[in-house]
Amino acid sequence: MESAFELETRAVFDRYQRQQENDDHIFDRLASLIEEDYFGLPAGSFRGLDILDAGCGSNANASYAFLEKGARSVTSLELGSEWMDCASKRLGRFGARSALVAGSVLDLPFDDGSFDFVHCAGVLPHTSEPRKGFEELTRVTRPDGKLFITVMGTGNGVVYRCINHLRELYKHDLQFRHSVDNLNAASARQAIDWLLDTKDREEAEYLSKENDFFRSLFDEDFFVTIRDRFQAPTYHDFDFTEIQIRDWFAECGFANIRRISRYTRAFHNLRRFLAPMYRHYDHPLARFWFGDGCIQMIGERPRQ
Numbered sequence: 001m002e003s004a005f006e007l008e009t010r011a012v013f014d015r016y017q018r019q020q021e022n023d024d025h026i027f028d029r030l031a032s033l034i035e036e037d038y039f040g041l042p043a044g045s046f047r048g049l050d051i052l053d054a055g056c057g058s059n060a061n062a063s064y065a066f067l068e069k070g071a072r073s074v075t076s077l078e079l080g081s082e083w084m085d086c087a088s089k090r091l092g093r094f095g096a097r098s099a100l101v102a103g104s105v106l107d108l109p110f111d112d113g114s115f116d117f118v119h120c121a122g123v124l125p126h127t128s129e130p131r132k133g134f135e136e137l138t139r140v141t142r143p144d145g146k147l148f149i150t151v152m153g154t155g156n157g158v159v160y161r162c163i164n165h166l167r168e169l170y171k172h173d174l175q176f177r178h179s180v181d182n183l184n185a186a187s188a189r190q191a192i193d194w195l196l197d198t199k200d201r202e203e204a205e206y207l208s209k210e211n212d213f214f215r216s217l218f219d220e221d222f223f224v225t226i227r228d229r230f231q232a233p234t235y236h237d238f239d240f241t242e243i244q245i246r247d248w249f250a251e252c253g254f255a256n257i258r259r260i261s262r263y264t265r266a267f268h269n270l271r272r273f274l275a276p277m278y279r280h281y282d283h284p285l286a287r288f289w290f291g292d293g294c295i296q297m298i299g300e301r302p303r304q
């Protein structure tokens, strides 16, 4: 039985994740994040593996990608079971290779060493005990298997300092909360039209393709991300560090621990211009805006 906090977390995420499932562009962009090269593996490496996607979200986009890439079985785990109708829409066609399981990453309902590859993206900071969740993930990873997690790094960059501050405002300021809750591509279009009409009246000489380009920077995918940053309940501010996560892997006896990153393609919005900083998280510009950034780390459980 989920706690009140977990129920709220699930309800908030379920709304975005259903929207993402309904939009082929967004779903395909998310599924395209799973590629062997990113994990430092040769092409075809997921073929024949038993994979766990822990905290898979209602649309289970990563599970879908692993199945497409030939995993022998993918177990998709989320809190409760209300999400399963959504996940089944895309996973149903994989038959018995896909299993949907209700459960918590804090108490995984699997035997030790059940999976060759464990994937847990963006989940641990949304739990009451991230370290306990991490240990559970290591427990179910097979000897010789790999564990991959992502957590948002510490908020010492400008973007996350602002987000952490605005998250507090979101909790207490009804007007700000209302604005965020109603932020979407349609409501933004009105604001953008007003902005551009006003600009065009003052500076008609610049009327050209620049307005179309400006509009193109703000699509629904962008606003789903913005709402997520303010609405998603977290037990912890964005305050994890790379060293801390490396230590977690090492303390659990994992080897070949690597922080990885990728060039995130296929954004149709402003984030296209942020993608170089997601890839090169150590560049001074990336550090300035994103601090420790999104920590994506993989390690291997040695053979006993």
Ligand SMILES: C[S@@+](CC[C@H](N)C(=O)[O-])C[C@H]1O[C@@H](n2cnc3c(N)ncnc32)[C@H](O)[C@@H]1O
Residues within 6 Å of the ligand: 006, 009, 010, 013, 054, 055, 056, 057, 058, 061, 062, 077, 078, 079, 103, 104, 105, 106, 120, 121, 122, 123, 126, 127
């Ligand atoms: C940021 S979303 C990521 C979803 C998915 N991994 C993805 O990358 O699209 C975080 C997810 O963690 C799930 N979650 C939160 N606490 C959890 C727990 N204790 N056990 C399993 N999942 C949990 C939430 O319901 C939510 O779907």
